[in-house]
Structure formats: C-alpha cells, structure tokens
Amino acid sequence: xxxxxxxxxxxxxxxxxxxxxxxxxxxxxxxxxxxxxxxxxxxxxxxxxxxxxxxxxxxxxxxxxxxxxxxxxxxxxxxxxxxxxxxxxxxxxxxxxxxxxxxxxxxxxxxxxxxxxxxxxxxxxxxxxxxxxxxxxxxxxxxxxxxxxxxxxxxxxxxxxxxxxxxxxxxxxxxxxxxxxxxxxxxxxxxxxxxxxxxxxxxxxxxxxxxxxxxxxxxxxxxxxxxxxxxxxxxxxxxxxxxxxxxxxxxx
Amino acid sequence: xxxxxxxxxxxxxxxxxxxxxxxxxxxxxxxxxxxxxxxxxxxxxxxxxxxxxxxxxxxxxxxxxxxxxxxxxxxxxxxxxxxxxxxxxxxxxxxxxxxxxxxxxxxxxxxxxxxxxxxxxxxxxxxxxxxxxxxxxxxxxxxxxxxxxxxxxxxxxxxxxxxxxxxxxxxxxxxxxxxxxxxxxxxxxxxxxxxxxxxxxxxxxxxxxxxxxxxxxxxxxxxxxxxxxxxxxxxxxxxxxxxxxxxxxxxx
DNA sequence: CGGCGGCTTGAAGGACGTCAAGATTAGTGG
DNA sequence: CCACTAATCTTGACGTCCTTCAAGCCGCCG
Numbered sequence: 001x002x003x004x005x006x007x008x009x010x011x012x013x014x015x016x017x018x019x020x021x022x023x024x025x026x027x028x029x030x031x032x033x034x035x036x037x038x039x040x041x042x043x044x045x046x047x048x049x050x051x052x053x054x055x056x057x058x059x060x061x062x063x064x065x066x067x068x069x070x071x072x073x074x075x076x077x078x079x080x081x082x083x084x085x086x087x088x089x090x091x092x093x094x095x096x097x098x099x100x101x102x103x104x105x106x107x108x109x110x111x112x113x114x115x116x117x118x119x120x121x122x123x124x125x126x127x128x129x130x131x132x133x134x135x136x137x138x139x140x141x142x143x144x145x146x147x148x149x150x151x152x153x154x155x156x157x158x159x160x161x162x163x164x165x166x167x168x169x170x171x172x173x174x175x176x177x178x179x180x181x182x183x184x185x186x187x188x189x190x191x192x193x194x195x196x197x198x199x200x201x202x203x204x205x206x207x208x209x210x211x212x213x214x215x216x217x218x219x220x221x222x223x224x225x226x227x228x229x230x231x232x233x234x235x236x237x238x239x240x241x242x243x244x245x246x247x248x249x250x251x252x
Numbered sequence: 253x254x255x256x257x258x259x260x261x262x263x264x265x266x267x268x269x270x271x272x273x274x275x276x277x278x279x280x281x282x283x284x285x286x287x288x289x290x291x292x293x294x295x296x297x298x299x300x301x302x303x304x305x306x307x308x309x310x311x312x313x314x315x316x317x318x319x320x321x322x323x324x325x326x327x328x329x330x331x332x333x334x335x336x337x338x339x340x341x342x343x344x345x346x347x348x349x350x351x352x353x354x355x356x357x358x359x360x361x362x363x364x365x366x367x368x369x370x371x372x373x374x375x376x377x378x379x380x381x382x383x384x385x386x387x388x389x390x391x392x393x394x395x396x397x398x399x400x401x402x403x404x405x406x407x408x409x410x411x412x413x414x415x416x417x418x419x420x421x422x423x424x425x426x427x428x429x430x431x432x433x434x435x436x437x438x439x440x441x442x443x444x445x446x447x448x449x450x451x452x453x454x455x456x457x458x459x460x461x462x463x464x465x466x467x468x469x470x471x472x473x474x475x476x477x478x479x480x481x482x483x484x485x486x487x488x489x490x491x492x493x494x495x496x497x498x499x500x501x502x503x504x
Numbered sequence: 505c506g507g508c509g510g511c512t513t514g515a516a517g518g519a520c521g522t523c524a525a526g527a528t529t530a531g532t533g534g
Numbered sequence: 535c536c537a538c539t540a541a542t543c544t545t546g547a548c549g550t551c552c553t554t555c556a557a558g559c560c561g562c563c564g
Contacts (some may be wrong), residue, residue, distance in 0.1 A: 088500060096413060108413070110406035136399065140392045147388065153405035154362035160412030161360070165346055166460035169520070200543060208418035210521050215544050231529075231543085248340055421552070452511060462553050467512050483511085483561085 031076070031148060048145065051134040054078070056126030064105065064119040064127060071109035073129045077101050080125030081197040085205075086117040095206040097159070098122075098180075098198060102187045104152055122197045163208075167248065172207040173217045174246035177227065181236055192239075196232045283328070283400060300397065303386040306330070308378030316357065316371040316379060323361035325381045329353050332377030333449040337457075338369040347458040349411070350374075350432075350450060354439050356404050374449045415460075419500060424459040425469045426498035429479065433488055444491075448484045 031048070056078070058064060064075060067086055075082075082099040096117055099105050109115040110132070139146035167175075185191035196203065204211040221227045226242050228235040236242070283300065308330070310316060316327060319338055327334075334351040348369055351357050361367040362384070391398035414427075437443035448455065456463040473479045478494050480487040488494070 090500075092500070094417060108406055108409040111403045111410060116410060136395070136402070140395055140398060143388065143392055146392060146398065150388070150401070150405065151363045153402065153409065154360055157360040157405065157408045157412055158363060158368060160409055160416060161348055164412055164415035164460070199541095208416070211542090212522085212544080213520060216520095219544080248342075248344070451509095463510090464512080464554085465552060468552095471512080 031145075047138055048142070051131050051138065053129040053131075054126065055129050056124075058121035058125040058127070060121060060123055062121045062125070064121065064125070065115050066118050067115055069115045071106070071113050071115055071132065073131050074104055074106040074109075074135070075119070076128040076130070077103050077105060078126040078128055081122040082125055082127070083120045083122050083198060083202060084117045085120065093205055095202055098202075098206065100180075100183050100187060103183070107153055107156055110153075122202075163206075165248075169207075169209050169213050169217050170220075170245050171248055172209065173203075173214065173221070174226075174242040176203065176207060177234065177236065178239065178242050178246055181239065191236070193233070193235045196234055283397070299390055300394070303383050303390065305381040305383075306378065307381050308376075310373035310377040310379070312373060312375055314373045314377070316373065316377070317361075317367045318370050319367055321367045323358070323365050323367055323384065325383050326356055326358040326361075326387070327371070328380040328382070329355050329357060330378040330380055333374040334377055334379075335372045335374050335450060335454060336369045337372065345457055347454055350454075350458065352432075352435050352439060355435070359405055359408055362405075374454075415458075421459075421461050421465050421469050422472075422497050423500055424461065425455075425466065425473070426478075426494040428455065428459060429486065429488065430491065430494055430498055433491065443488070445485070445487045448486055 055064075055075075058080070064082060077099045079101055082105055084096040084099065084105060086094050086096065088094070099119075105119050105127075106115060108117070135145070135149070139149055162175075180194065180196075181191040184194050198206075200214050201211045204214040207214070209217075218227070218229050221242075222229050224241070226236075226238045226245075228237055307316075307327075310332070316334060329351045331353055334357055336348040336351065336357060338346050338348065340346070351371075357371050357379075358367060360369070387397070387401070391401055419427075432446065432448075433443040436446050450458075452466050453463045456466045459466070461469075470479070470481050473494075474481050476493070478488075478490045478497075480489055
C-alpha cells in the first residue's frame with residue numbers, strides 16, 4: 001500500500017511510531033495482502049492508510065483496551081507481543097491468545113459491541129489502530145478489504161476451535177511451539193530459535209494446564225531432544241518429532 | 253412426581269419448516285434482524301431473498317456439506333438440528349457444535365476457502381443456502397448485511413472461546429443445558445422442556461468428556477432436582493441452580 | 505422374540521492439578 | 535559490582551477428577 005504514500009506524508013499521530021519505512025510496515029500487517037498487490041483501487045487504498053493510527057509504545061502490563069470498553073477499533077500489532085485475556089469476578093484469569101507483530105487483535109469485540117477481553121502488552125508494544133466504523137465503510141467500497149476482514153474473523157474461529165479440542169498436555173505444548181515457530185517464520189523471524197515472551201503461567205493458562213505441567217512437559221521435550229530450553233528462550237531441534245506429537249491437533 | 257406433561261412424554265419441540273410464508277421464514281433466520289426492520293432498501297432486500305435457496309429435506313446422518321468441499325455458501329438452519337464435526341485421520345470424531353433453527357452453519361469455511369468440517373443432519377433438516385460470493389457482494393451494497401455477517405462471525409469466535417475454557421464436567425453440562433434452553437427460547441420454543449436430539453456420545457464429544465461422564469452428571473443433576481431426564485427429553489427444574497453451577501463459564 | 509445400538513452403572517487406573525519446598529532469575533539499591 | 539529481595543521457574547509427593555474398561559439394561563425394529 002505504501003508505494004502510494006511517500007514516507008513521512010502519512011499523518012502519524014504519534015511520533016514514536018518509528019518505522020519510517022511504510023512499505024515494510026505494510027508487509028508485516030494483516031492487511032498487507034490487501035494493500036500490497038497491485039491493481040487495488042488507488043484512491044480507496046489511500047483511504048485505508050488515512051484511517052490507520054499508529055499508537056505506542058505500550059509497556060509490559062499496559063492495556064491496549066480493556067474488557068467492557070466500547071468497541072471502536074481493531075488493532076494490528078506492529079511490534080512486541082500482546083496477550084488477550086479475561087478476568088472473571090473472582091479474579092481468575094483466562095488467557096485467550098498471544099499476538100505477534102502482523103496479527104490482529106480485537107475482532108471478537110464486534111458482536112457484543114464491547115471488547116470481551118483485555119489486551120495487555122507483554123513487552124514494549126506498538127500497534128496500528130483501525131477505526132472499525134471507518135473500516136467497515138471502507139469495506140463496502142473495497143471488496144478486498146471486506147474479504148480480508150471476513151477471512152480474519154473466520155480464521156479466528158478456527159484458532160479458537162483448535163484450543164477447544166481435548167488433547168494431552170504433550171499435544172498442546174507441541175502444537176503451541178510449532179504454531180509459534182510457524183507464525184514467527186511467516187513474519188520473517190527465525191522459526192528455529194525464539195523467545196517465549198510470556199510467563200510460563202501464561203502459557204499454562206492459555207493451554208488450560210497448570211504451570212507445573214508446562215515445566216514438566218518442556219523438560220520432557222528437552223530430554224527427548226525435541227527442543228532446547230533455556231529460561232524463556234527455545235530452540236527447536238526436532239520439528240518433525242514435535243509435529244508427530246501434535247499430529248492430532250494441527251491438521252484440523 | 254410432578255407431571256407437567258400428560259402421558260409421561262415431554263413435549264418435543266419439533267421445529268417444522270414453515271414454507272410459503274416468507275415473512276415468518278425471515279423471523280426464524282439469522283438475517284431476520286436485517287430483513288424485518290422497515291427502512292431497509294426494498295430492492296436490495298429483494299436481492300437477498302433472491303439469493304436464498306431452500307434446500308432439503310436432509311435426513312439423519314445426511315451431510316449438508318463435507319470437510320474439504322469448496323466453500324461456496326453458508327447455511328441457515330430452517331428446521332431440525334445440524335451437527336458440525338471433523339474426523340481426523342484415525343476416524344476420531346470431534347464435534348464442533350449443534351445448530352438449531354435460525355442459526356448459521358459454515359461461516360468458518362471462509363478463511364481456508366474450504367469447509368473445515370462436516371455438517372451433518374441429526375434429524376430431518378431443512379436449510380436455506382446463501383451463496384457466499386453473492387452474499388458478500390450484497391454486503392457491499394447493504395451495510396446492514398455486512399454488519400450482520402461481521403456480528404455472526406464475531407459471535408462464533410466467542411462461542412468457540414467458551415468451549416476452550418477448562419471447566420469441570422458439571423460446569424460444562426450445566427452451561428450446555430442452559431445454552432440450549434436459551435437458544436430454544438430465542439426461537440420461540442419452550443426453554444423449560446426440550447429434546448436432546450443428539451446422542452449422549454455427541455454431547456460428550458462436544459463437551460470434551462466421556463459419554464459415561466455425561467450420563468453420570470445428568471443423573472447427579474436429576475438427583476439434585478436440577479433437571480428431569482427421560483431418555484433424550486429434558487425438563488429444566490431449577491435453572492437458577494444450574495446457573496450457579498455454570499457461573500464460571502457463562503459470564504465469560 | 506431376539507438382536508443391536510444407545511444408555512447407564514460400577515470398579516480400576518491414569519493424567520493432570522494441587523500443595524509445598526527449593527532453585528534460579530530478575531530487579532533494586534547500596 | 536555486589537548483596538538482597540521478590541518473582542518466576544522447577545521438582546517432588548500426593549490427591550482428584552475424569553477416562554477407560556467391563557458388564558448389564560433399556561428401547562427399538564426387524
């Protein structure tokens with residue numbers, strides 16, 4: 001999308017948004033596939049750029065939005081990692097997902113018209129804010145944008161269904177690691193060595209396990225030479241072996 | 253023994269297709285809220301009606317669509333009950349959901365462009381078929397239609413997330429029964445007595461439990477006078493009590 | 505009637521959670 | 535740079551909920 005908009009001409013409400021390279025920015029965003037291909041209506045495309053608002057930085061434990069906030073926008077993570085979770089009345093946490101750069105957050109707020117969860121920065125996070133009313137309007141003009149929104153929503157259903165299956169701790173953790181690796185790879189990061197930015201307790205909660213179980217399974221994986229763990233850094237040694245463990249979970 | 257129903261048989265809300273009356277048809281469909289309100293562009297509304305195709309009857313175990321089929325349409329259940337599930341390579345089943353009259357099926361096929369699951373009739377089923385390309389095109393013309401599609405997709409994410417939580421068998425089953433009651437009520441059927449069209453094994457699979465566990469929990473609920481069970485017919489005796497059991501699952 | 509699939513009930517075993525105690529790391533101030 | 539503390543992570547022992555296995559029951563339909 002960016003070749004249309006000279007770098008610097010884009011109104012960036014927050015000067016801290018530091019990626020002067022608009023093209024690179026788009027290539028890591030969930031709308032990149034809409035924006036980048038040639039042939040898209042140039043004028044409307046410009047409108048998409050206009051409604052994007054760079055926001056950040058957020059720091060660890062900062063909220064991008066909170067449960068109950070009126071739903072006004074969806075967000076693309078630009079840098080850092082975001083956790084979505086909800087807290088029930090007893091303060092019990094339920095982690096819904098982790099969001100890497102290029103991924104969208106907040107889509108599940110459309111229906112109730114309120115965000116149904118908190119979005120929390122796990123480290124230093126920058127996001128792009130897409131006003132949803134504006135985006136929906138734009139979607140009526142650019143079918144590709146509408147299509148992409150449908151795809152993003154539909155994909156989220158699939159992800160959620162995957163979590164819902166009843167699987168062993170080994171399957172869950174193997175699938176989790178493979179999923180992270182794949183998502184990192186898709187964004188141009190190493191898929192063989194990466195950092196688990198979130199705490200063990202968050203992983204455990206997300207996978208519906210106890211933190212202790214996560215510890216034990218990671219150790220078992222390491223003993224089987226599937227991975228190497230050092231604190232929050234993970235090295236994938238035998239992706240095929242992991243895939244074998246997760247086979248019942250991945251192909252859907 | 254409180255005999256609310258003569259002859260010992262609970263009334264089976266048998267949702268029968270109400271063909272012919274277009275208005276009534278709309279009132280039981282997920283797009284009813286779009287179609288019925290006055291003020292919607294009459295011409296476009298007519299188009300929505302035009303792209304609807306009534307299909308059926310399907311009989312128990314018939315497939316409305318199958319996993320891997322190219323995604324071409326979404327379906328509104330008009331009568332009967334539909335189960336969506338997927339079968340892994342080992343023939344292991346995973347039930348994704350049960351769909352009552354007025355509810356949509358197939359939305360999760362948008363992203364992969366193939367249906368990611370089978371949709372199976374549990375009894376005699378009639379559906380409305382919405383060609384998705386046509387619907388998407390229409391959505392660009394009628395914002396309300398687009399909005400409704402977004403809402404439906406977003407709501408599905410919420411439903412899936414609910415399943416994903418880690419909850420006890422009691423919580424799951426209580427929430428399941430309350431959810432069914434609520435959905436029946438929303439469609440004008442009795443919310444205090446209804447029929448579990450699906451087999452115990454299906455319920456169990458859906459809730460990620462063993463069939464035996466479902467049996468045992470239902471019996472326990474009955475012993476506690478929360479419900480009355482007779483084969484596949486259920487009577488809700490103490491919805492408040494059930495809600496108390498499911499409290500950790502519902503408000504999420 | 506007799507057989508078959510779905511449902512129930514009981515007993516035993518396993519996977520994971522909980523509890524409790526260390527070990528390691530990170531964060532802070534001297 | 536080094537205490538010192540607090541948080542996070544690991545490891546072990548034990549308990550529990552649910553599954554698994556096995557048998558018997560019920561309703562249904564040939």
